[in-house]
Amino acid sequence: MTPPTGTHMRKHSVIESTPNSPLSRRPSFSRRSFLKVFSAAGAAACASAAKPAEAQNTEKQEELMTVLDISKCVGCGECVAACKESNAHKYPTVRKPIPKMFPPRVKVEDWSDKKDVDDRLTPYNWLYIQTAELEHDGEDFELNIPRRCLHCTNPPCANLCPWGAALKEDTGIVRIDEDICLGGAKCRTVCPWHIPQRQSGAGLYLDLLPRFAGNGTMLKCDRCYDKIAEGKEPACITACPEDIQTIGPRSMMIKHAKALAASMNGYIYGLDENGGTNTIYVSPVPFEKINNAIEKGRGRPNLAPVKNSMANEETLTSALIAAPLAGIAAGVLKIFSDARKEKQND
Amino acid sequence: MTNLIRKLWVPVMTLMAITGMGQMPIFKRYYVADIPGLAWLGEPFTVHWVHYAGAAVLMFMVAVITIRWFADREPLTTSGTLRITLLALLICTGYIRVVKNLPDIHFSPTFTMLIDWTHLLFAMLLGVAALWSARTGRRSYTKQTESLRRI
Ligand code: SF4
Ligand code: SF4
Numbered sequence: 237m238t239p240p241t242g243t244h245m246r247k248h249s250v251i252e253s254t255p256n257s258p259l260s261r262r263p264s265f266s267r268r269s270f271l272k273v274f275s276a277a278g279a280a281a282c283a284s285a286a287k288p289a290e291a292q293n294t295e296k297q298e299e300l301m302t303v304l305d306i307s308k309c310v311g312c313g314e315c316v317a318a319c320k321e322s323n324a325h326k327y328p329t330v331r332k333p334i335p336k337m338f339p340p341r342v343k344v345e346d347w348s349d350k351k352d353v354d355d356r357l358t359p360y361n362w363l364y365i366q367t368a369e370l371e372h373d374g375e376d377f378e379l380n381i382p383r384r385c386l387h388c389t390n391p392p393c394a395n396l397c398p399w400g401a402a403l404k405e406d407t408g409i410v411r412i413d414e415d416i417c418l419g420g421a422k423c424r425t426v427c428p429w430h431i432p433q434r435q436s437g438a439g440l441y442l443d444l445l446p447r448f449a450g451n452g453t454m455l456k457c458d459r460c461y462d463k464i465a466e467g468k469e470p471a472c473i474t475a476c477p478e479d480i481q482t483i484g485p486r487s488m489m490i491k492h493a494k495a496l497a498a499s500m501n502g503y504i505y506g507l508d509e510n511g512g513t514n515t516i517y518v519s520p521v522p523f524e525k526i527n528n529a530i531e532k533g534r535g536r537p538n539l540a541p542v543k544n545s546m547a548n549e550e551t552l553t554s555a556l557i558a559a560p561l562a563g564i565a566a567g568v569l570k571i572f573s574d575a576r577k578e579k580q581n582d
Numbered sequence: 583m584t585n586l587i588r589k590l591w592v593p594v595m596t597l598m599a600i601t602g603m604g605q606m607p608i609f610k611r612y613y614v615a616d617i618p619g620l621a622w623l624g625e626p627f628t629v630h631w632v633h634y635a636g637a638a639v640l641m642f643m644v645a646v647i648t649i650r651w652f653a654d655r656e657p658l659t660t661s662g663t664l665r666i667t668l669l670a671l672l673i674c675t676g677y678i679r680v681v682k683n684l685p686d687i688h689f690s691p692t693f694t695m696l697i698d699w700t701h702l703l704f705a706m707l708l709g710v711a712a713l714w715s716a717r718t719g720r721r722s723y724t725k726q727t728e729s730l731r732r733i
């Protein structure tokens with residue numbers, strides 16, 4: 237990790253912990269208690285296996301959510317390094333030379349020689365630290381914000397993937413199957429933060445029509461789904477010396493995030509964005525101000541308010557339910573009116 | 583009404599085929615979205631919404647035709663049975679995909695992929711069946727009357 241410029245610490249903390257303040261205590265779902273929380277969920281799942289099917293259907297596994305207290309992040313980059321190390325085995329193997337694309341307007345995106353880039357999201361860097369220097373309520377702040385996929389609750393990247401390569405798991409994890417993905421990058425287009433990143437010259441498209449369809453494979457944070465499946469916590473959470481992330485069942489995490497925000501008279505981001513995500517950032521400074529202060533662009537997502545991308549689909553679903561019912565009614569009416577006309581003619 | 587449906591059938595099915603193909607990012611790549619008036623084909627969300635809206639119109643038409651068919655019970659031709667079966671499968675997989683896109687509902691990754699791939703497969707097979715029926719003069723869906731012909 238290239239050392240970030242500056243100290244990357246809050247210049248003035250608004251949360252001075254006192255023995256009785258909520259922040260002076262470890263959050264009830266600290267990373268160290270994650271395994272307990274998670275294994276409890278696992279135990280509940282095992283216990284439910286022994287219950288009748290009817291009972292099982294009513295018990296739904298809660299999605300996992302992470303809460304990031306950005307007032308504590310010092311921008312050390314340990315999480316970024318841990319993510320790279322832990323997920324290196326998932327990075328694509330690029331077959332060179334990468335086929336030229338047709339038509340030529342389609343550009344190859346090759347990061348295979350720039351794997352060390354860590355100041356933005358790339359196919360080889362799924363997490364990076366954004367920095368914001370700003371002033372709020374007469375105090376100067378230098379905030380560091382670890383950025384990656386937010387794992388939306390109704391993810392447009394997965395819903396609009398025509399190929400079934402982007403998917404959401406029961407745990408709430410949204411990930412892209414790099415062996416199936418064709419690299420059309422529609423997921424990046426429809427993601428409000430344009431999170432997934434493309435690596436050309438790898439993936440299934442090479443075995444189909446490499447010049448004419450597809451363009452590689454898309455990569456992004458998969459919330460260390462393999463570790464989660466083993467009951468372990470994501471690498472970035474384990475590595476953080478400041479314990480800024482907390483992971484646990486969604487309902488508990490929402491309570492935790494709200495309490496944390498209240499304790500610092502702070503703000504939250506991610507709870508309602510894009511219809512809801514499974515990542516909440518808690519900050520002592522309004523996100524509007526942070527959004528104005530951070531560097532944005534390709535691979536550098538914003539922190540602006542985001543409307544639910546899937547809202548129109550949700551409305552149109554009602555039309556899809558009403559349309560056949562209206563058709564049945566219209567068909568029945570027509571049959572009756574035809575029968576009446578026939579009778580009158582007789 | 584059947585006449586109106588007959589007139590609308592091919593345009594609506596064409597719209598569904600185009601917006602269905604448009605779910606893959608090919609129209610922008612192959613300059614189709616550069617044609618004046620067709621820029622929307624390069625907008626993933628717009629193509630998705632139009633596919634949904636077209637499906638609602640199609641479902642209205644299918645419901646009317648189905649009710650009318652139940653009233654008359656005219657025997658179906660082989661090519662009619664084939665196309666109706668494929669359309670039914672296409673509709674089923676489409677509805678499953680719509681349900682999956684609702685918040686708080688998601689299916690297993692394998693099932694989702696199965697639905698995506700079979701929806702695409704049934705669409706392609708229906709296209710082939712429709713072309714074959716048209717080229718070989720087997721357009722009629724029913725054996726006896728003209729009422730559902732060419733829809
Ligand atoms: S943040 Fe973007 S990539 Fe991540 S789940 Fe949401 S839409 Fe998908
Ligand atoms: S959850 Fe895993 S994949 Fe996602 S940023 Fe953290 S370490 Fe990387």
Ligand code: SF4
Pocket residue numbers: 308309310311312313314315316365380382475476477478479480
């Ligand atoms: S390891 Fe923790 S403190 Fe260091 S940059 Fe990452 S989130 Fe911030």
